[in-house]
Amino acid sequence: MEPIDISSSDSDLDVEVTRESDASHTRQSVNVRTVPQWANKLGTNSRSTDDKYFPGNGNGGQLRTVNSRIANASADYEKLSSQQALKRTLPVSLEPYAPSTKSNNLVENGSSSQIHDSYGNSYHLAGPSTSNDKGYMRDYYAKGNDDDIMMYENSRNRVLPPSLMHVKSTSLPQFGGPSDSGYRSAVTEERAAETDERLVYQAALEDLYQPKVEAAVPDGLLSVPLLRHQKIALAWMLQKETRSLHCLGGILADDQGLGKTVSVIALIQMQRSLQLKTKTEDTCNHKTEALNLDDDDDNGGANLDSANQTGESDDFKPVPEVSTSTRAFSQRRPAAGTLVVCPASVLRQWARELEDKVSDEAKLSALVYHGGTRTKDPVELAKYDVVLTTYAIVTNEVPKQPLVDEDDGDGKNGEIYGLSSQFSTNKKRKKISDVSKRGKKGRKGNGRSCIDSGCGPLAKVGWFRVVLDEAQTIKNHRTQVARACSSLRAKRRWCLSGTPIQNSIDDLYSYFRFLKYDPYAVYKSFYNTIKIPISRNSLHGYKKLQAVLRAIMLRRTKGTLIDGEPIINLPPKTICMAKVDFSIEERGFYKMLESDSFKKFKAYADAGTVSQNYANILLMLLRLRQACDHPQLVKEYTSDTVGKFSVEMARSLPRDMLIDLLSRLETSTAICCACTDPPEDPVVTMCGHVFCYQCVSEYMTGDENTCPAPRCKEQLGDDVVFSKITLRSSISDDVGGSPGNSQFTDTSMVLQNEFVSAKIRAVLEILQKQCVLNSSISGSHGLADSNGTSEEGFIATTYTTVHSKSPTAGPIKTIIFSQWTRMLDLVEFSMRQHSIEYRRLDGTMSLASRDRAVKDFNTDPEITVMLMSLKAGNLGLNMVAACHVILLDLWWNPTTEDQAVDRAHRIGQTRPVTVTRITIKDTVEDKILRLQEDKRKMVASAFGEDQGGGTASRLTVEDLKFLFMV
Ligand SMILES: Nc1ncnc2c1ncn2[C@@H]1O[C@H](COP(=O)(O)OP(=O)(O)OP(=O)(O)O)[C@@H](O)[C@H]1O
Numbered sequence: 017m018e019p020i021d022i023s024s025s026d027s028d029l030d031v032e033v034t035r036e037s038d039a040s041h042t043r044q045s046v047n048v049r050t051v052p053q054w055a056n057k058l059g060t061n062s063r064s065t066d067d068k069y070f071p072g073n074g075n076g077g078q079l080r081t082v083n084s085r086i087a088n089a090s091a092d093y094e095k096l097s098s099q100q101a102l103k104r105t106l107p108v109s110l111e112p113y114a115p116s117t118k119s120n121n122l123v124e125n126g127s128s129s130q131i132h133d134s135y136g137n138s139y140h141l142a143g144p145s146t147s148n149d150k151g152y153m154r155d156y157y158a159k160g161n162d163d164d165i166m167m168y169e170n171s172r173n174r175v176l177p178p179s180l181m182h183v184k185s186t187s188l189p190q191f192g193g194p195s196d197s198g199y200r201s202a203v204t205e206e207r208a209a210e211t212d213e214r215l216v217y218q219a220a221l222e223d224l225y226q227p228k229v230e231a232a233v234p235d236g237l238l239s240v241p242l243l244r245h246q247k248i249a250l251a252w253m254l255q256k257e258t259r260s261l262h263c264l265g266g267i268l269a270d271d272q273g274l275g276k277t278v279s280v281i282a283l284i285q286m287q288r289s290l291q292l293k294t295k296t297e298d299t300c301n302h303k304t305e306a307l308n309l310d311d312d313d314d315n316g317g318a319n320l321d322s323a324n325q326t327g328e329s330d331d332f333k334p335v336p337e338v339s340t341s342t343r344a345f346s347q348r349r350p351a352a353g354t355l356v357v358c359p360a361s362v363l364r365q366w367a368r369e370l371e372d373k374v375s376d377e378a379k380l381s382a383l384v385y386h387g388g389t390r391t392k393d394p395v396e397l398a399k400y401d402v403v404l405t406t407y408a409i410v411t412n413e414v415p416k417q418p419l420v421d422e423d424d425g426d427g428k429n430g431e432i433y434g435l436s437s438q439f440s441t442n443k444k445r446k447k448i449s450d451v452s453k454r455g456k457k458g459r460k461g462n463g464r465s466c467i468d469s470g471c472g473p474l475a476k477v478g479w480f481r482v483v484l485d486e487a488q489t490i491k492n493h494r495t496q497v498a499r500a501c502s503s504l505r506a507k508r509r510w511c512l513s514g515t516p517i518q519n520s521i522d523d524l525y526s527y528f529r530f531l532k533y534d535p536y537a538v539y540k541s542f543y544n545t546i547k548i549p550i551s552r553n554s555l556h557g558y559k560k561l562q563a564v565l566r567a568i569m570l571r572r573t574k575g576t577l578i579d580g581e582p583i584i585n586l587p588p589k590t591i592c593m594a595k596v597d598f599s600i601e602e603r604g605f606y607k608m609l610e611s612d613s614f615k616k617f618k619a620y621a622d623a624g625t626v627s628q629n630y631a632n633i634l635l636m637l638l639r640l641r642q643a644c645d646h647p648q649l650v651k652e653y654t655s656d657t658v659g660k661f662s663v664e665m666a667r668s669l670p671r672d673m674l675i676d677l678l679s680r681l682e683t684s685t686a687i688c689c690a691c692t693d694p695p696e697d698p699v700v701t702m703c704g705h706v707f708c709y710q711c712v713s714e715y716m717t718g719d720e721n722t723c724p725a726p727r728c729k730e731q732l733g734d735d736v737v738f739s740k741i742t743l744r745s746s747i748s749d750d751v752g753g754s755p756g757n758s759q760f761t762d763t764s765m766v767l768q769n770e771f772v773s774a775k776i777r778a779v780l781e782i783l784q785k786q787c788v789l790n791s792s793i794s795g796s797h798g799l800a801d802s803n804g805t806s807e808e809g810f811i812a813t814t815y816t817t818v819h820s821k822s823p824t825a826g827p828i829k830t831i832i833f834s835q836w837t838r839m840l841d842l843v844e845f846s847m848r849q850h851s852i853e854y855r856r857l858d859g860t861m862s863l864a865s866r867d868r869a870v871k872d873f874n875t876d877p878e879i880t881v882m883l884m885s886l887k888a889g890n891l892g893l894n895m896v897a898a899c900h901v902i903l904l905d906l907w908w909n910p911t912t913e914d915q916a917v918d919r920a921h922r923i924g925q926t927r928p929v930t931v932t933r934i935t936i937k938d939t940v941e942d943k944i945l946r947l948q949e950d951k952r953k954m955v956a957s958a959f960g961e962d963q964g965g966g967t968a969s970r971l972t973v974e975d976l977k978f979l980f981m982v
Contacts, residue, residue: 213535213545229248229251229252229255230244230247230248230250230251231247231250231251231254231282231286232247233247233250233282233285233286234289236375236377236378237282237285237286237289237374237375237378238278238281238282238285238373238374238375238378239372239373239374239375239376240278240373242278242279242282243275243584243923244578244583245270245274245275245572245576245578245583245584246274246275246278246279246282248570248578249268249270249276249279249570250279250282250283250286252266252570253266253268253279253280253283253510253570254283254286254287256568257283257287257481257508260568263509263531263532263533263534263568264507264508264509265481265508265509265510265511265531265568266510266511266531266568266569266570267487267510267511267512267513267516267527267531267565267568267569267570267571268280268510268511268512268569268570269511269512269513269514269516269569269570269571269959270514270570270571270572270573271514271572271573271574271918272514272515272914272915272918272919272921272922273514273574273586273894273918273921273922273923273925274514274572274574274583274584274922274923275923276485276512276514277365277366277369277485277512278369278373280356280483280510280512281369281370281373281374281380284353284354284380284401284402284481285374285378285380287481288380288401289378349394349476349477349478349505350394350395350397350398350476350477350478351398351477351478351480352394352397352398352400352403352477352478352479352480353398353400353401353402353403353479353480353481354401354402354403354479354480354481354482354483355402355403355405355474355479355481355482355483355504355506356402356403356404356405356483356485357405357406357407357410357482357483357484357485357501358404358405358406358407358484358485358486359406359407359485359486359489359891360386360406360408360714360863361863361866361888361889361891361893362485362486362891362893363384363386363404363405363406363863364384364863364867365893365894366404366485367382367384367404370382370402370404380401380402381399381400381401381402382400382401382402382403382404383397383400383402383403383404384404384405385397385403385404385405385409385474386404386405386406386409390409391473392472392473393473394473394476394477396473397473397474397477398477405474407489407490407497407501408497408714408715408721408724409472409474410474410497410500410501410504411496411497411500411722411724412472412721412722412729413471413472413473413474413475413500414471414472414474414475414500414501414503414504415471415475415500415503474504475503475504475505477505478505478506478507479504479505479506479507480506480507480508481506481507481508481509481510482501482504482506482508482509482510483509483510483512484501484509484510484511484512484530485512486512486513486891487511487512487513487516487527487530488513488515488516488518488523488911490502490511490526490527490530491516491517491518491519491523491526491527492523492526493522493525493526493529493539496724496726497724498526498529498530501530502526502529502530509530509531509532511527511530511531514914514915514918515911515912515914515915515955516569517911517954517955517958517959518909518911518912518951519908519909519951520954521546521547521550521561521954521958522547524536524542524546524561524565524958525539525542528542531568533568536564545560545564546560546561546564554957558957558958561958562958562959565958565959571959574586574589574921584923586921586922586923586925587925587926587927587928587929588928588929589917589921589928589929589930589931590928590929590930590931591931591933592930592931592932592933593933593935594778594932594933594934594935595935595936595937596774596775596777596778596934596935596936596937597774597936597937598774598936598937599773599774602643602647602773602774605643605647606640606643606644606647606936606939609639609640609643609650610640610939610940613636613637613639613640616632616636617633617636620632620633631686631687631694634687634693634694635694637940638693638694640939640940641905641906641940641941641944642836642839643939644775644905644935644936644939644940644941645773645775645834645836645839645842645904645905646771646773646775646776646838646839646842647771647773648771648773648838648842649836649838649839649842659734661733661734661735662734662735662736662737662738662739662742663742663745663746664735665702665735665736665738666738666742666743666745666746667746669746671747674743674746674747675747676704677700677702677704677738677743678700678740678743678744678747680700680704680706681698681699681700681706681738681739681740681743682740686698686706687706688706688707688708688711689705689706689707689711689723689724689725689726690707690708690711690712690714690715690724691708691711691887693708695707695708695709695711696708696709696710696835696836696837696838697709697710697739697837697838698739698740699712699737699738699739700737700738700743701723701725701730701732701736701737701738702730702736702737702738703723703725703728703730703736705723705725705728707737708887709737709739709837709860710837710858710859710860710885710887710888711859711887712732712737713859713860714859714887714888715732716732716733716734716737721733770845772846773842774936775904775905775934775936776842776843776846778934779832779843779846779902779904779934780846780850782830782900782902782932783830783850783852783880783881786828786830786880786900787852787880789828826877826897827877827880828880828899828900829873829879829880829881829882829897829898829899829900830880830881830882830898830900830901830902831881831882831884831889831895831898831900831901831902831916831919831920832881832882832883832884832901832902832904833884833885833886833889833901833902833903833904833913833916834883834884834885834886834904834905835885835886835887835905835907836905837858837859837860837885839904839905840856840858840883840884840885843883843904844856844883847881847883852880852881853876853878853879853880853881854879854880854881854882854883855869855870855872855873855879855881855882855883856869856882856883856884857869857870857882857883857884857885857888857889858883858884858885858887858888858889859885859887859888861888866888866889869882870882870893870895873895873897873898874894874895874896874897875897882895882898884916886903886905886907886912886913886916889916889919891915893919894919894922894924895919895920896920896922896924896925896926898919898920898929899920899925899927899928899929899930900920900929900930900931900932901916901917901919901920901921901929901930901931901932902931902932902934903916903917903931903932903933903934904934905941906933906935906941906944906945906948908944908947908948909948909951910948910949910951910952911951911955913933917929917931
């Protein structure tokens, strides 16, 4: 493989792309703040094992089928291993098979049988093999055709690839001599990567051999029975935590609403009870285990081990117990239980699930670590079985790993927006070429600074397990949040996400890095072993990626079948594309905007300055997208959202500083540092960073909140976030502020709040129909307009909506999503006009208000509509009271929309769910739909799924041989 020059990065904008969905409690006091340094230099524009739990004669036997062959070649194999690989604890499955009793806690499906391999060993096979299967298998082999057979079936007769049996001569140490250090390091690195890939290969094989092992939770641990797919997930997670060959943990990537939270709660409970039991039974054994676990923590990422960068390894002496009663503490770094990191909007939901799904007699002690009054004492954190916190708090409390791995210059922002890499403009990434060197350096320096320099309590404990819920939050490895999460010290690491890939294959790299999944936790290896093969031959490249994922990821969609039965019996989900047309006035407005944008784009293209005008082009696209919702959105804000504390602070600031802040806000290249779109309702922080008001509000969660912009740790609060109007009025002493964007301040009717746009009209029409249905349930009358008369005269639309027709479970309720709060304002206006009872949830609201809104919507039959911000409400929430979802606008990647829709389509839903995606004909939205389709295909290829979420192509043993044994 060709080496890549990681020092020649050509990545985009020097804006860190973070999308946190973390909610805020805004402070109600004005803090005394110092003017940041940059303000004094105006004009510079600086920014600023437990194998005993898995003795299963089926599963374990299956593993042995493969691994004992490795054992026969083990002498060479072990010689081959890098130091890193040798440090790993080899699983019991490397030993020849000996019959063992099945764990009480494991239930296995399918029959099992014994076979003998070519080395004379006996193995136990499991799986749903029937006599018919066997006959079929024989026939199939006789034909010499095995490509389409499920791997766990046909691989019994296969031999391992030669490279697992023999040492490749190129892999042996062949250094050119003591002076040849560069060569030596390159060879060592390659050899380590190769060895690690073999471990991945092994794990992928293991995974294919054990498709249906279930773990049964002992009575009394949970208050609800696990569903079958959850038992399978539990068995898989227990195995990954105790016997993984590369990293302890993985990615649980089940579709939204399949119960990942509950599966993880079961995992916590199982481990806790197993370890408590083990402790009682055998204390000696427990000591041995503790040692192994320590080893693993440091092995977990030899190149990138956050442990070595954030703390001294000597300080971290965790023990395996997660129970508070048995956990031990090291002198300086307490060993804590499970840390769950999630978006703020689902923090309370997690707490509720921990309370509800655990039985009274086995309650877990849980701490919601959030808010200004949270403990500062790490020892306190270590007292709990589970600590729940938010991504924002982790970002604030944990020192980041340096940005070690460079990308390949493929234009991150371009990927985010579905644009070509030609749009890349950022050339400013810091280059560090020698990852391992830096890793070693980091051990001492960063470690000490973590212990000594007042990083938060989250970074001062060693976690038994860290779980990232909605792990796509860290999909960009460059972001502070991703780097902070990777720096948490933990024995086991989990990513939970129904949509792990959102923009590109690169998203996976961040999870691999967090998980310490070697060799892919190093960008160079990820690039060489995953990205390059995809670019050379996408079919094979994607198959290899599937294999790499298979070793650490479990993914089931709602369409997955187990033994021919659907994984879960959810009512159907119908997606309706509602293509509506503009009114004549709206079309006129849109055409004007469109031709203006085309002209500008052409000018950039003619001048060869398209890439330099990336932000301008994004802004033009934003305007077009917004115009599809309502022309009013294109107009500049004329009301001030930020509140009196900001106004008071602005009046106290020097005029020069105000002018500088305003210029940052008014520059056409300003992009929200959180969502990376041109900002809606733009505000600038005192530290000079621009955000959407909604996005920055998500970060203002208390007095420890800091600015999420790269390299900025300034504290955030109501008083340091300024709108244009506040700044202008403070500069000019004109309290009313100056008028908004002159281009769009005409008096055209389409620009008035009262104007009902085509999309809002469509929404009202849908709601009216529902209202009629609801009234037939409750006996009330239909939708009324502002005059109290029956609503008439909607412009006829050309779509049909299939409504859920099962009114037996209460009124039909609808969630309406938009990414723009101003669109929600306009819809809200219409709701009021038509006396529709609604609630609203957006990123500017406090967590308590959001929680109340969700509760009201879920429980009050009078409240039939929830207006939700896509940015704040698409994740985690359970809203099965709704059986209809309306998406008012399109986001760049379709998975964000899928997430939103699945608030309603999840376990607990009893009615068919209708999703209406409203788009406007012949606009930019047509193109976004096409982009979304491309992204869907890419995600499906990576997971080996067909478009419907089923498994389109299965990897075979031959595939794996081909993919790994190059
Ligand atoms: N075994 C179970 N018994 C009863 N209820 C369950 C069970 N498993 C899950 N649920 C319920 O189903 C709903 C969805 O589960 P959960 O929130 O864990 O899904 P998820 O996969 O984490 O979804 P998302 O990706 O959207 O966060 C929740 O209301 C949960 O309480």
